[in-house]
Amino acid sequence: MKHLMQVVVLAGVYFVTAKFGLGMDAVSGFATLVWPPTGISLAALMLFGGRLWPGIAIGAFSINFHTGAPFFSACGIAAGNTLEAVLGVYLLRRFADFRPALDRVKDALGLIVLAALISTLVSATLGVGSLWLGGLVAGPAVRSTWQAWWLGDILGNLVMAPVLLTLSGWRGLRYKPRRCVEAAVAMGMMAIVSLALFGDVVARIPKNYALPYLIFPFSIWIALRMGPAASAASTFLAASIAIWGTAGGHGPFRVDTLAASLALLQIYVAVVAVTALILAAAVSERVRTERLSREYAKDLEFANRDLGMMLDVIAHDLREPLRSIDTFSMRLTDRYEKDLGEKGRDYLSRVVKASGRMRQLLEDILLLSRVKRKEMVKEKVPGREIVQDAMDRLESRIRERRARIRVHASLPVLEVDRTTAVEAVYNLLSNALKFVRDGQSPEIEIAGYRGPEGAGFSVQDRGPGVAPEISERIFQLFERGVGRSVEGTGAGLAIVRQAAERHGGRAWVQPRSGGGSEFLITFGGRRDE
Template structure:
């Protein structure tokens, strides 16, 4: 629209404003400033514009109060802009359709120019609101306004009628959305009747009431004709809602024609039959003389055909086509509903068609619902029959009602063998006590899932089963039966058992490996400690510590060979009771006889050793302890009869790994004992004189220094006596060196005999000896020396029947710390005294002070 100056006019609707309460205000209606040429128009146009503005604002506030308006947050992005554009296009399209349908409907207005018994615009408006939402209401208002503006009447009546038509559509859509599942209202028969009552009867009364009142107030209808005009208006809107809305809504929701082959052939036949019946009833094919007869009932089979063979969509379409044929024939004066006037005829026809369409549509919905239910039942039956699980239903009393193919395969019973019989025949006698507990859960409405138990086949064999038990309820929620799904889990149980056995074996192997690893570690520690032992007692102590760890439940002992080499004596024992003697002859043991391991397992195969006590143990090991082909002892280990109750783990003595461990332990012990013996020999060679067995001079020096340090700390004296055999060279020269060696050995034995435990006796060199006397004063040392001198004089030596003559010795005595604080000083002092004794004639004792 252009102004006089050429500038474009502002939009008719301004942007909505927000009121003080936060609610959206209606967009302001801007009254355009008219060019000068238009200013002289009638004041009626200004009054009309003000009326339009008031009506618009009233409608806006009403719809806002009903929350039928979208929130106004502005267009923020292209997506919202596109939504607004689509909504505007939908509103324009709805306006156009409403206008065209309304103009066609008003061509059949006979009682009043604004009231028609055929008003398809109501069906279009209601379908648009259900499909597109409340936001397209301006299209209804604009279409109704334009239809009535171009018809007789004033602007005020036009606004009233348009407002009534808009409220009719919005109210009907709200009722359907609220109480009849909205656009899916034709899926259930109850919703169809709700749609017919609320949208077809109640909401249409709003439009009829507003329209007739507006016409009566505007002077375009007499108040005396109010009822007839209202009825005509109401029936026209109801017919539009019940005939047009289902067709538009159902085809919009499911536009695809996917009839099966038989329906594709049947549909044209239905259409031809519809046309034929329509012409016969309403087209005048039959004689008008038959008009008094109820020919309208001939339409019912055609509608029932559509309802039973097709669906609600096709049934609604057939009803609409039949209504069109009926209206066309009735207006031409044919059919059972022809009255005195055309308006009367259309009212009768519309009443018949509205009721027939509603009932037929409900029937089609029921048929479709049952068809869906039958398909679902067939699908469920197919699922039940194709299931690999047994699906069984039974009464609360326990009698079987249904039995699928999988149940026949699992249990071995045919359906006719078990239906009607108690389900207890599937339960082993020892499992019947499970049923009361299951029934208690079911009576409380609870499901039982994955209940693993045992069931019985027809042949009496048992199977592992997993049950899923559910209560069966009727429409009121009462429990009327039980549904049980039985899954054969025998294979799974066998697999689980195999897996458990494998896991158990694996755990046992791991434990064996851990045990062997622990044994290897203990054997390694045992070997290290045994190699560090200095005495046999330390060896025994270590064996006593480690043997119970290596054999935690098996008693045993370590036997050592006696010096004679014929007797085994137990040195270390562990656990009890022992089934063997602890000291026995060597030939009583097979292991010592054969010089190799001898084992008797729990099978008790093999000869038993003679050193065993009765009753014989379940199994035992005898391992000889040998080094360099020399038998040093015996390692004995036996099974414990009480081991399985005393310990978690029981060692199998017949196992090769156990025997290898025992042999390794015996080798460690043999090596330790052999090393001790070798070490003793080497030590003796290092510190002993090989001829006399006394300490040698080097070791004497070490011992003397050690004793002097102790004496210095403890403040006691130490006596040192040096002895020399008189005329020893003459013995060698007269009797030979062997006689001299015999004299030295005998004299050494004499010294050992006359010494105390703490004294130190050593061969100093040749025929010289040294005696160290701890805690001895000079007088004590001299007295001890004199005793030795006399004892030597009593010594009688005979070789080859020749007496070696009297043995005399000379002795020198010194004392720490009087005569020296070091070993060297003391020996030198004692040697000086010895020299004085020899100078004075030998065979005497001389101390340092006396010298």
């Protein structure tokens, strides 16, 4: 029963709106440039399902038979109008993944191209063909009749359909007082300008086809600020006033006949509708993307926090067994070293080294986690102090390896989180101390860096260098440029990159002139001494 009522209502609405359209100086008596039923049919099938097609067929047959079309011609026209709507819905769903809210650019383009331009060809061709076969359209009038029919159907899908498709969008709007006042002012201004353009106000002004485009600022305003639903309603409002004025012989598009006037008007309305549809969809898509980005960032923040908490728990649980391994290894060494034999002592040495490496790896992972989630407290810090803090932590290793380190005087003043910046430089220096050529002591040079990426440091060594194919990979966690022959966990450079990125900078490596590598790190904005 509900389905039957929906079909009857659709047929009735189709008949009434078609009667209005045919009263607008229809070409050959049947092809009108104002045809709301096309948009109503498309929206009805899209929103309530394809099983309402009989309503379109009944409404189209009734109005055309009532207007004077022979029975079989009315049937042909009804078939074309019904297939037009069915095809439009199919194309939109099949190729555009269409959403009636029209809040994506592909939805707006789908409606314009697939529904307004392509599906309407079916109705215009079958309709005019039926009139020609019924003897209602003579040969010379076929072309003008087909053009009027197609243009009228296009405007039905561009102006009428969006208003109905986006009705549900009004429920999702936030009716804040300020926004409601803005919407009322924008709609009111659009109505006033439309009445001025297509009413008696400009009746005595010579025709100027540029005048109607004064409506564009208001159409753009509404599209930018109020979304697809309000934009579709404003376009419908402007189009209704323009049709009313042009039908009354007013406005800049008035010519000798109403049909010719409406043809010029509808081209103008199409430009306004297409612009508003695409602009409103693009803005809505951008707003939705920004909102989703904020939500994802918030979710990621929570996930990082949970991961950090989990790592802290894991670290606490792992430290205890590692301490036990170290303790019992030391007891074995102290009490039973002579009894173990050479192979046993070798095995025990491997256990101690593996335990130490595991402990260092655990500390590095925790440090990387803390750098990622640490709240950055930035302050202006002289670059020399950052370098000195890092070197102080490595003092014993520098002395042990007999490293020669030269620090340039012109280091920049940086706006950084001091702890994180020192950790980054510490890992760069630690890396330079490890990778040296056989039989040589480390030679390290620390200079300031100022470039388009920001300000920071350059740490240069005379080691074996980094192959270009792995220069990016070595900054990833657990990635190493060498095998296990060199001590390390593979987390140091990952910490360096994370520290740089947390400051809005970057970290990278490049070959050094004369051999070796140059590691660079920047911390975003530059501060000079």
